[in-house]
Amino acid sequence: MSLAGLAAIGLFLSTLTVVPVGAMAATVVLSVVSQVLDQLPQLEWLHPWLFTHYWFGFADVLRQPVLWDSFASNALLQAGYIAVFGALAYGRFVTKDVLS
Numbered sequence: 419m420s421l422a423g424l425a426a427i428g429l430f431l432s433t434l435t436v437v438p439v440g441a442m443a444a445t446v447v448l449s450v451v452s453q454v455l456d457q458l459p460q461l462e463w464l465h466p467w468l469f470t471h472y473w474f475g476f477a478d479v480l481r482q483p484v485l486w487d488s489f490a491s492n493a494l495l496q497a498g499y500i501a502v503f504g505a506l507a508y509g510r511f512v513t514k515d516v517l518s
Contacts, residue, residue, distance in 0.1 A: 423499030
């Protein structure tokens with residue numbers, strides 16, 4: 419679930435370029451930048467909106483008793499990223515000339 423938002427971002431970036439390595443590199447760079455921004459205390463207001471903020475929330479599912487708060491926050495955040503970037507990728511792809 420945690421990587422679904424990253425996959426949606428990567429899919430959108432792949433519609434912006436014809437170079438597959440460029441889309442992959444941009445996705446990795448965005449992931450690293452998001453993780454770095456998540457570590458800066460000055461940007462604490464931004465942390466809940468970063469797609470990497472709740473990535474380790476899945477570990478709460480392995481605890482006894484299971485804590486669903488972080489997992490649910492991650493699922494909601496990733497669903498938002500999937501909806502936004504999935505729609506942007508779909509919109510970009512259907513307007514793109516793939517035959518040329």
